[in-house]
Amino acid sequence: MRALRVHGNNGPGDLRLEEIPKPRPRENEALVRVRAAALNHRDLFITQGKYPGIKLPCTLGSDACGVLENGSRIVVNPMLNWGNDSRVWDAGSSILGMPHDGSFADYVCVPRENVFPCPDELSDEEAAAIPLGGLTAYRALFTRARLRSGETVLITGVGGGVQTFALILAKQAGAVVVATSSSDAKLERAQVLGADHVLNYRRDPDWFKSVRKLAGAPDVAIDSAGGQTLGRVLDIMKLGGRVVTYGATLGDADIRPFSVFWRHLDLLGTSMGSPDDFAAMLKLFAGPLRPVVDRVYAFEKAPDAFERMGAADQFGKIVLRISE
Numbered sequence: 001m002r003a004l005r006v007h008g009n010n011g012p013g014d015l016r017l018e019e020i021p022k023p024r025p026r027e028n029e030a031l032v033r034v035r036a037a038a039l040n041h042r043d044l045f046i047t048q049g050k051y052p053g054i055k056l057p058c059t060l061g062s063d064a065c066g067v068l069e070n071g072s073r074i075v076v077n078p079m080l081n082w083g084n085d086s087r088v089w090d091a092g093s094s095i096l097g098m099p100h101d102g103s104f105a106d107y108v109c110v111p112r113e114n115v116f117p118c119p120d121e122l123s124d125e126e127a128a129a130i131p132l133g134g135l136t137a138y139r140a141l142f143t144r145a146r147l148r149s150g151e152t153v154l155i156t157g158v159g160g161g162v163q164t165f166a167l168i169l170a171k172q173a174g175a176v177v178v179a180t181s182s183s184d185a186k187l188e189r190a191q192v193l194g195a196d197h198v199l200n201y202r203r204d205p206d207w208f209k210s211v212r213k214l215a216g217a218p219d220v221a222i223d224s225a226g227g228q229t230l231g232r233v234l235d236i237m238k239l240g241g242r243v244v245t246y247g248a249t250l251g252d253a254d255i256r257p258f259s260v261f262w263r264h265l266d267l268l269g270t271s272m273g274s275p276d277d278f279a280a281m282l283k284l285f286a287g288p289l290r291p292v293v294d295r296v297y298a299f300e301k302a303p304d305a306f307e308r309m310g311a312a313d314q315f316g317k318i319v320l321r322i323s324e
C-alpha cells in the first residue's frame with residue numbers, strides 16, 4: 001500500500017510517498033481503508049524535528065475518515081489510550097501518527113474503541129477534517145473553559161485548523177466571538193461563519209487594546225500561538241476570566257503574573273480530549289453544522305498541502321484525498 005512517511009527532520013522535503021506492506025490488525029484493532037485524512041500542525045512539526053519523542057521512519061497522519069472491512073463508514077478518534085481519568089490523559093497515552101503509523105496511507109490499524117460511526121451528513125473530506133481539531137477545540141471551550149451562552153470569547157489566529165473549530169463551536173453555543181488573524185481575507189471568512197468582531201494582529205500592533213475597545217474584556221480566550229500573544233491575552237481578560245492554552249506555535253510565552261493574580265484568572269492547559277469529549281463533539285456534527293475545509297489535495301500532492309500549512313495560508317483544515 002502507499003504511505004506518506006517521514007525519514008528526517010529537515011522539513012516536508014524529508015517526506016516520501018512509498019510502498020510498504022499493508023498492516024495487519026492486532027486482536028483489539030480495526031483495519032481502516034482510509035478515504036480522506038487531514039493535516040495538523042503536529043505533522044509539520046514532526047517533519048521539522050520539533051515534537052517530543054520522535055521515532056523515525058513513521059507514517060504521519062492523525063485524522064481519518066474511511067471504511068471498515070464490513071463496509072461501514074467511520075471516523076477515527078486519534079487520541080490513543082487516554083485512560084480512565086476524564087480530567088487528564090494517562091502517561092502511556094499517545095496520538096495516532098507517530099510513534100504509531102498514522103492515516104496518511106491506504107490503510108491504518110487503530111484500536112476498535114477509537115472507531116466511531118461517521119455522521120451521514122458529512123462528506124469523507126468533512127469527516128476527516130474533524131477529529132483532532134474538533135476534539136481539541138471542544139475540550140478547550142466546554143470541558144476546560146465551561147463556556148456559557150452570551151459570554152465573549154477571544155480566538156487568536158482564527159485561520160488555524162483548531163481555531164476554526166473554536167469559532168464554529170463557540171457560535172453554536174451562543175457566545176459572542178472576537179477573532180484575530182494575520183489576514184483580512186481570513187477575517188472576512190470568520191465573519192461569514194459568525195465572528196462578531198474581527199482584528200488583524202499583523203496590521204494592528206495594539207490588537208489586544210483594540211479587542212477591549214471593540215468588544216470589552218473577554219470572559220474566555222482560546223490560544224495556541226503562545227509567544228507574546230499569550231501574554232497580551234492575559235493582560236486584557238475580564239475579572240475571573242478563563243484563558244485556555246493548547247499550543248505554542250510562536251514558542252515560549254512571556255507572561256505577567258500580575259495580570260493573572262490581580263484579575264483572578266484561570267489559566268487552563270489542555271491537550272486533545274477524553275473519549276467522552278470526542279463522542280460529545282462528534283454528536284454536534286450530526287446536523288447542519290459543518291467543519292471548515294480549506295482545500296482538498298490528491299494524496300500525490302501532499303507536499304503542496306504541507307507547503308500551504310507552512311506558509312499559514314489556510315483557513316480551516318487542509319485535507320488529503322487518499323482513496324475512493
Ligand SMILES: NC(=O)c1ccc[n+]([C@@H]2O[C@H](COP(=O)([O-])OP(=O)(O)OC[C@H]3O[C@@H](n4cnc5c(N)ncnc54)[C@H](OP(=O)(O)O)[C@@H]3O)[C@@H](O)[C@H]2O)c1
Nearest residue numbers: 041157158159160161162181182224225247248249271272
Ligand atoms: N495540545 C494539543 O492537543 C494540540 C492540538 C492541536 C494543535 N495543537 C497546537 O496548536 C497549534 C495550532 O495547530 P493547528 O493544527 O490548528 O495549526 P494550523 O492550522 O497550522 O494553524 C496555525 C495558526 O496559527 C496562527 N498564528 C500564527 N502566528 C500567530 C500570532 N502571532 N498570533 C496569533 N495567531 C497566530 C495563524 O492564524 P492566522 O492565519 O489566522 O493568522 C495560523 O493559521 C500548533 O502549535 C499545534 O501544535 C496542540
